[in-house]
Amino acid sequence: MDLPPRPELFDFHGVSMIPCFTDNWENYQNFQARPDDILIATYPKAGTTWVSYILDLLYFRESLEDRQTTIPIYERVPFLEICVPGLFSGKDQVDNLTTSPRLIKTHLPVQFVPKSFWEQNCRIVYVARNAKDSVVSFFHFDRMNKAQPEPGDWSSYLKRFMDGKMVFGSWYEHVKGWWEKQKSHPNILYLFYEDLIENTEEELDKLCSFLGLSPSSESKKQVMEKALFDNMKNNKMANGSADAVLDFKISPFMRKGKVGDWKNHFTVQQNEQFSEDYDKKMKDTDLQFRTVL
Numbered sequence: 001m002d003l004p005p006r007p008e009l010f011d012f013h014g015v016s017m018i019p020c021f022t023d024n025w026e027n028y029q030n031f032q033a034r035p036d037d038i039l040i041a042t043y044p045k046a047g048t049t050w051v052s053y054i055l056d057l058l059y060f061r062e063s064l065e066d067r068q069t070t071i072p073i074y075e076r077v078p079f080l081e082i083c084v085p086g087l088f089s090g091k092d093q094v095d096n097l098t099t100s101p102r103l104i105k106t107h108l109p110v111q112f113v114p115k116s117f118w119e120q121n122c123r124i125v126y127v128a129r130n131a132k133d134s135v136v137s138f139f140h141f142d143r144m145n146k147a148q149p150e151p152g153d154w155s156s157y158l159k160r161f162m163d164g165k166m167v168f169g170s171w172y173e174h175v176k177g178w179w180e181k182q183k184s185h186p187n188i189l190y191l192f193y194e195d196l197i198e199n200t201e202e203e204l205d206k207l208c209s210f211l212g213l214s215p216s217s218e219s220k221k222q223v224m225e226k227a228l229f230d231n232m233k234n235n236k237m238a239n240g241s242a243d244a245v246l247d248f249k250i251s252p253f254m255r256k257g258k259v260g261d262w263k264n265h266f267t268v269q270q271n272e273q274f275s276e277d278y279d280k281k282m283k284d285t286d287l288q289f290r291t292v293l
C-alpha cells in the first residue's frame, strides 16, 4: 500500500498536533456521549491498549466470545479523534458501536475533551506513565508508525519531548492537566502504568470497584492471564499487527512492556539534563511518578 508522506506538527490551540487528529475537530467536539460510556484517556504510550483490552475482557469476554478472535482491539475500542477524511473516523466508529457500554479511547489533553462527556458524567479511566519510559516508547512508535511525524535521531527526539513538541503536545501538561481535573471529578480514575506492572491484580480490583463490576476470582484470573504482555504480543487482535501503517520490521507495537527501559536509551548526561528540566516543569504539582520499581 502506498502511504502518504509523514505529517508535520503544527500548533493547534496551544498543543502540537497533526491533521489526522484535528481534521474532524468540529464533529468530535459535538460527540454525544451516553451516561454509561467509558472513556480511556492517556498521553500516548502509557498503556492505552493494555487497559482497553482489560476493559473489553471485563465487559464482553463471556457474552461475545467471537469478538475476541475476529475484531482488533482498536475497532472494539475506537479512537475518538482519529480521522482520515473520506476513509474513516473514530467518531463514526463509536457512533456505530452496538455494544453497551461503549469503550472509547482518546489521547486528548483534558481541555480538548468533548463537553458531552462532562455533561453526561461519564466514567473516565486515565492512565499515566513516567516521562522517561514514555519518551522511549514514543520514539520507537514514531519510528515504526508512518502516520506520525519523522522522529529523527534519539537525542533530537528527546529534546523535542522536553519542549512539548510531540503529537498531543507536552507530556508534562497532559499528565498534570488530567491530575488536577481528577481532584474535583470522582468519575475519573487516575492509574499509573508502573502500578499496573507491579501489581496488576490490585489495579484490576481498583478498576472493577470504580466501574461497579464484581467478577469472580476465576474471571479475574482469566482476564489477567489474557492481558499478560506475552499473551497480548502473540494475539493478532491485540498486538497492532492488523494496522497497515505500523511497520513491524522497524519495531513491534508490543515492544518491551517494562518499567525502566529508559536506562538503555538515556546517556548519563541526557539523564542529568532531563531530570533537571523535569524538576522545573513538575515543581507546581504533587503528582509523583516512579521510573524504577
Ligand code: PPS
Binding pocket: 042, 043, 044, 045, 046, 047, 048, 049, 050, 133, 136, 137, 138, 140, 141, 227, 228, 229, 230, 232, 253, 254, 255, 256, 257, 258, 261
Ligand atoms: S498507543 O499507541 O499510545 O495507544 O500505545 P499504548 O497502548 O498507550 O502504549 C504502548 C506501550 O504499552 C505497552 N503494553 C504493555 N505493557 C505491559 N503489559 C501489557 N499487557 C502491555 N500492553 C501494551 C507496550 O509494550 C508499549 O510500551 P513499550 O515500552 O514501547 O514496550
